[in-house]
Amino acid sequence: MAEYLNVVARIRALQRGEAVPIVAQRQVVIQPHAFIVTMLSMAGEDTSVHAVAIGRFGEAPTIKVVADPRRRDDQYALLRWLLPHFETYYSQCLTEGTFPQLWVSSEGALGHLDTLADRLRFTDDPEVQRLGVLWTYAGERSPVAGQQALISATAALRAHYATGQQEAEDEHLGSLLTWIDPPRGRDIFTAVAMAEDQPMGAKTDPWFDANELQPAVELFNQARKAEDGASKNFHETRIQQLLEGVIRPIYSATQRAIAILSASRWQPNSALDPLAEQEAAAFAQFMDARSQGYHLPYRDSPKAAAFKIVARERAVANVEAGYLRHDRAAREKAVESGTVLRATLVDMHKVKLASWVFEYPVVLTSHQDSLHLRAGDEFWTLDEPKLSIRITAVERRGPFSWVSAMVEDGRRTIMRLEKGTVLDLGPKAPDWGGQAREFQQMGLRLTNSPWTHSDTVPGSAPSNRLRPNDLLAAVERLV
Structure with a gap:
C-alpha cells in the first residue's frame, strides 16, 4: 500500500x-x-x-x-x-x-x-x-x-x-x-x-x-x-x-x-x-x-566483517524506529503498509492471578487492510503514554481486525486510558547504546573462531539412533 x-x-x-x-x-x-x-x-x-x-x-x-x-x-x-x-x-x-x-x-x-x-x-x-x-x-x-x-x-x-x-x-x-x-x-x-x-x-x-x-x-x-x-x-x-x-x-x-x-x-x-x-x-x-x-x-577480517554487519543491522532497526516516532510521513506509510498498528482500545481488564500478581488483557480493533500480526509479537506505543503489549490472538470480523493482547510494560498506565483511545503501536524505541553491548557479546563469542572460518574441519558424529527402513515414509509421517 x-x-x-x-x-x-x-x-x-x-x-x-x-x-x-x-x-x-x-x-x-x-x-x-x-x-x-x-x-x-x-x-x-x-x-x-x-x-x-x-x-x-x-x-x-x-x-x-x-x-x-x-x-x-x-x-x-x-x-x-x-x-x-x-x-x-x-x-x-x-x-x-x-x-x-x-x-x-x-x-x-x-x-x-x-x-x-x-x-x-x-x-x-x-x-x-x-x-x-x-x-x-x-x-x-x-x-x-x-x-x-x-x-x-x-x-x-x-x-x-x-x-x-x-x-x-x-x-x-x-x-x-x-x-x-x-x-x-x-x-x-x-x-x-x-x-x-x-x-x-x-x-x-x-x-x-x-x-x-x-x-x-x-x-x-x-x-x-x-x-x-x-x-x-x-x-x-x-x-x-x-x-x-x-x-x-x-x-x-x-x-x-x-x-x-x-x-x-x-x-x-x-x-x-x-x-x-x-x-x-x-x-x-x-x-x-x-x-x-x-x-x-x-579486506576486513571475518571478525571485523561480523562487527560491521551487526552495526549496519542495528542502524537499520534504530533508524526505522526513530523515524516512526518523530516523522509523520514515515508513520503514515507504515500504517498503510501494516507494519504499524493503529488501533482503538475497546476493552481492558485487571485479572488477579495470585496475591499481588495481576495480568492486564486488552482488546483493540483496527480497520487496516494489510496488518502483519501474529501471536507472540510485541508492540510498543509510538507516542505517550509508554506501554508495550504482546499479541495473543488476531481475528478478522468484517472490515475490522480484533486484536487480543497482554500488557507487558505500562500496566498501571493502561488502566488510566479511556475506551476509544487510538494508539499507534510499532517497534521498540531506538537503542543507540545497544551496539556496544552487542559488540562485547560478539567479542566473547568470537574469541575462538568457529570451524567455518578455520582450516580444521570437525570430525563426523554419526547418530546412534536406528535408521527406519523406509526413510521417505518416516519423513511423510512427520507432516
Whole structure:
C-alpha cells in the first residue's frame, strides 16, 4: 500500500507539471559547513580525477584541472593539492565535536568518490594515501542506514519530492531540479530534455569527449613531447576552460539542492538529532583510531566483517524506529503498509492471578487492510503514554481486525486510558547504546573462531539412533 502512495504522488506531479512535496519535515541533517565535492573522471579512467570543484555551502567553487590525469605525476599533484582542504575541514569538525558532511551531485558521483578512497589508500605517496584515508571515512559510512557523512543531492531531494518521471531519471540532478522549480510558460518535458543535455555525474558527455576534449588532450601531449612550452600552455588552458564549463553547473546544482532543502518550509525532525550524534561519535572514533596508528585494511577480517554487519543491522532497526516516532510521513506509510498498528482500545481488564500478581488483557480493533500480526509479537506505543503489549490472538470480523493482547510494560498506565483511545503501536524505541553491548557479546563469542572460518574441519558424529527402513515414509509421517 505504501508503494501506492508513491505512485499517486508521481501521478499528481505529472498532472501539475512540477514536483510535489511528499513530506513536511526535513529528512536529512544539513551541516552549515557542508563541503561540496564535484569531480570529473576521464573517459575510460574510472579512478582518475580530471577536474575537481570544491567549496563550502554558500561559497564559490575552487577549481583545479589536470590536463591529462593518465600522467601519474600530474594526477598526484592534483590530489596533493586537495589534501590540505580536507585536513583543515576534518580538523575543524573534530575540534568542534561535530562531523564533516560531504555533498556530491548523484549516486554515480558518490560511487566515484568511494572507489577513489579505496584505491588511493594503497598508493606509494604518503600524502595521497592520507587523502584516501580521509575519504574512506565518508565512503565507509555511505551504506550505513541514517548516515549523514556522504550525501547524494539527488537522493536527498527524492526523499522530499516526487516527480512525474521514472525514478531512474531522478538521478540526473538537473532534471530533478527542473521538476522541483520548473520554468514558467514552458512545457515541463521540453525543459527537462534541455536540462538533461548538461552532464550531472562524474562523467562528461561522449560527444563532448570525442569532438572537443580528446583532441585538446592529444594536442597537449604532442606539445609536451615536442617541448613547445607556448603551445603546451595554450592547450592546457583550453582543457581547463572546457572542463570548467562542465563542472561549474554541477557544483552550482548541488549548491542549489542544499539551498532548497535548507528552506524554512521544511519543519524540524527530531528523528535527525540522534543521527547527528551518532555521526559525530563515529567520526571521533574513526579519527582517534587513525591518530593511534591503526591502519585501514584492504579486506576486513571475518571478525571485523561480523562487527560491521551487526552495526549496519542495528542502524537499520534504530533508524526505522526513530523515524516512526518523530516523522509523520514515515508513520503514515507504515500504517498503510501494516507494519504499524493503529488501533482503538475497546476493552481492558485487571485479572488477579495470585496475591499481588495481576495480568492486564486488552482488546483493540483496527480497520487496516494489510496488518502483519501474529501471536507472540510485541508492540510498543509510538507516542505517550509508554506501554508495550504482546499479541495473543488476531481475528478478522468484517472490515475490522480484533486484536487480543497482554500488557507487558505500562500496566498501571493502561488502566488510566479511556475506551476509544487510538494508539499507534510499532517497534521498540531506538537503542543507540545497544551496539556496544552487542559488540562485547560478539567479542566473547568470537574469541575462538568457529570451524567455518578455520582450516580444521570437525570430525563426523554419526547418530546412534536406528535408521527406519523406509526413510521417505518416516519423513511423510512427520507432516
